[in-house]
Amino acid sequence: GDSVTQMEGPVTLSEEAFLTINCTYTATGYPSLFWYVQYPGEGLQLLLKATGADDKGSNKGFEATYRKETTSFHLEKGSVQVSDSAVYFCALSGEKGAQKLVFGQGTRLTINP
Amino acid sequence: DTGVSQNPRHKITKRGQNVTFRCDPISEHNRLYWYRQTLGQGPEFLTYFQNEAQLEKSRLLSDRFSAERPKGSFSTLEIQRTEQGDSAMYLCASSFTTLGEQYFGPGTRLTVT
Numbered sequence: 001g002d003s004v005t006q007m008e009g010p011v012t013l014s015e016e017a018f019l020t021i022n023c024t025y026t027a028t029g030y031p032s033l034f035w036y037v038q039y040p041g042e043g044l045q046l047l048l049k050a051t052g053a054d055d056k057g058s059n060k061g062f063e064a065t066y067r068k069e070t071t072s073f074h075l076e077k078g079s080v081q082v083s084d085s086a087v088y089f090c091a092l093s094g095e096k097g098a099q100k101l102v103f104g105q106g107t108r109l110t111i112n113p
Numbered sequence: 114d115t116g117v118s119q120n121p122r123h124k125i126t127k128r129g130q131n132v133t134f135r136c137d138p139i140s141e142h143n144r145l146y147w148y149r150q151t152l153g154q155g156p157e158f159l160t161y162f163q164n165e166a167q168l169e170k171s172r173l174l175s176d177r178f179s180a181e182r183p184k185g186s187f188s189t190l191e192i193q194r195t196e197q198g199d200s201a202m203y204l205c206a207s208s209f210t211t212l213g214e215q216y217f218g219p220g221t222r223l224t225v226t
Contacts, residue, residue, distance in 0.1 A: 004155075034214075036217075042219070043117075043204075043217045043218055043219040043220060044156070044204065044206075044217040045217070046214060046215075046216070049214065089155050089156075091155070099144075099208070100146065100158040100161060100169070101146075101148075101156070101158065101206075101215060102158070103155030103156050103157070104155050105153070105154055105155050106153070106154070106155050
């Protein structure tokens with residue numbers, strides 16, 4: 001079945017550092033790929049998405065590129081802020097049927113001032 | 114549009130009791146999903162509705178779990194004869210199209226003592 005594997009956390013960085021959170025997936029066909037973020041005490045929010053090979057999703061300075069050849073969707077940000085501290089989830093949605101989301105286990109990110 | 118809402122936000126119950134959770138999706142969203150999230154893990158799909166029809170249930174969903182979406186609006190998730198292993202965050206999400214962009218509610222945290 002479909003699955004998502006994320007870089008294990010927790011990840012701790014200093015403010016203005018470069019961020020990469022790795023995500024790889026296993027799925028048939030061409031799933032849609034997502035990054036969701038969960039800030040402390042809040043619900044899951046969609047951060048960005050990509051629906052086809054080589055598509056780049058971007059939002060709030062975060063970017064991720066759909067790499068079909070490496071089955072990856074790594075999340076990057078050039079300069080992180082304390083307010084980016086949260087748990088980040090990579091997820092995929094199959095081409096057909098329910099479009100249910102399959103999530104990775106999440107990566108907790110802490111940014112220190 | 115006030116987003117997806119869930120009630121109650123927290124529920125503590127004794128083992129063996131029945132509990133019911135409610136989800137109100139974003140208005141006009143025709144798809145509604147239930148997920149379960151345990152500590153340190155990503156959400157896992159439980160079931161989904163398109164309008165009032167329940168179209169798929171995960172094998173995770175034992176016979177003690179039942180979900181309804183009368184009239185295709187709000188949904189309820191009932192757990193009968195709760196067990197300690199049912200302790201988790203129960204998340205509801207809704208979407209308007211089949212593109213997989215789901216919007217999540219804040220969740221109901223269930224603790225079974």
